[in-house]
Amino acid sequence: MAGQSFDIVRDGVLVGYQLDRRMALLKGFGRSNGCAFADSPGHMPIQRMANVSLQPAPDGPSVEELISGVERGIYIMGDKSWSIDMQRYNFQFTGQRFYRIRDGRLDGQLRDVAYQATTTDFWRSMEAVGGPETYVLGGAFNCGKGQPGQVAPVSHGCPAALFRGVRVLNTVQEGGN
């Protein structure tokens, strides 16, 4: 099955799914969009995530312009710990560096930060998407799926983005200290 480019969300509306041929047939989606592969010749192909990215806004703001619109917030760089429930509702992530935003400017580095949300609430809270110069291609080498377990690399591109009202945790307090 040839790989292809397709939208999952367009103009804020859910318009597509990751599909293999079986699910496309069962659910009446026409044809597969090629989201199935095996991690080695010793395993069966399974339906799993292809490279999923958030597109930048063509004339979108820079990181500095996004920060300038925040009175009180946190600027998170990179990703670190990630965990999400089996139906992909509740997640908790950390980052690699955190900065306090006050009155539209960075104001010192923070530590012990994590953030939690329900997936759909989180994406609904997205207020702005950065421009192409903020876009970074990231990913992981060790995305695990299936039984017997299959491990494969995945790539995800993303611009800087601004989210409002996200629940932030102090991980020291979470640990009871």
Next chain:
Amino acid sequence: MRPQEMVERALELSRSDDCVVIADETSTANLRFAGNTLTTNGVARSARLTVISIAGSGVGVVSRAAVRDEQIADVVEAADAAARDAAPAEDARELAAGDGGGAGWDDPVEPTTIEVFRGFAPALGDAFAAAEAGGRRLYGFAEHTLTTTFLGSSRGLRLRHDQPTGRLELNAKSPDMTRSAWTGVATRDFSDVDVAALDARLDQRLAWAKNRVELPAGRYETLLPPTAVADLLIYMYWSAGARDAADGRSVFSKPGGGTRIGESLSGTPLRLYSDPAAPGIECAPFVVAHASSREESVFDNGLPVGRTEWISDGRLAALRQTRHSAELTGQPFTPGVDNLVMEGPSGGRSLDDMIASTRRGLLLTCLWYIREVDPQTLLLTGLTRDGVYLVEDGEVVGEVNNFRFNESPVDLLGRLTEVGGSVHTLPREWSDYFTRTVMPPIRVPDFNMSTVSQAS
């Protein structure tokens, strides 16, 4: 060429000062089932040849799958070249010496086959019939793997280890798919798996789930079953490298320098240990290191591995060491072992008895998607799955919503108020990597359920 012959051939071909060769032969058989019927089964075999060349104190490692006879020279040449180009390895030490063919070295590899399920599969079929009659649906996966490892060296080592690994994961769901329960077992050969008993336990849990109770996030008295304890302590064990501790990188680092070995972690006189000869969870009695890392060294290959107490009477007694890190920390050489046992004081109660003595608390089924939040405290996050139950006055009164937790297993050892009797268990989260555990249920008075998960 047999794997033993591949090892000998690779050792002959190496032009390095020293060489270690590891040949792994793996066979696996599996059954998958859904909705009270078998859906797929499979068998597979694979082989990997790892050549570790040593030139002076430089080391080069090349590891390839499915190496054909005529390709052995390529692998050895690549490893020799890498060793010549390598900077001195800080973990370089004298290799272990041997005197040729160890026990079973020349015996043929006996792969596992689908026949391993000869007794289990009919019992599973009976469980399908019982489940169908009882109005529940069974889903799951059974897998048996046999890995035979041949380890040879230019210093005369010829060691062999046959490692069987089996697991069964079993889910039961109500016909409307609104209730779900899970159980799992680790086994060496499936002869000891009582599917009917497992199914009966799932039936009980689905019955518990008929009454639904919504609870908010918060700290609750919580009973963690052995599988959940195993998942938390395996992560702690993986994080118990002496090198990281000595370098100030882990929860086992002493503030100001050094490790926390000797420090009390729990007021309960519990013991955490590994033992290659522990009944039912036997594993390799010698070091098998395919590559060096902060917790293992290729130079330690073949050295004997014995019973090691990591925590004794609640006190941190040892960390995972290479010979190099043992010298750095001034501690004995205590390499990692592929099993883990936790025991509390003798006379620990069963989980059922612990439920019966609970005034109000949560009973978990298992944990899911566990990830490290903070290495310095070993704060972990993850979720409950397939059944959180509310216990009141010694009885389960209903099923509660799922939660995300934030907890450190090291903190839990210090806060737990009861350690039950230890049993063989399958850690659900890490069962792809670590299955050989004997763990107790524990009671924690204030387990941190950080937020509610909508997942059901």
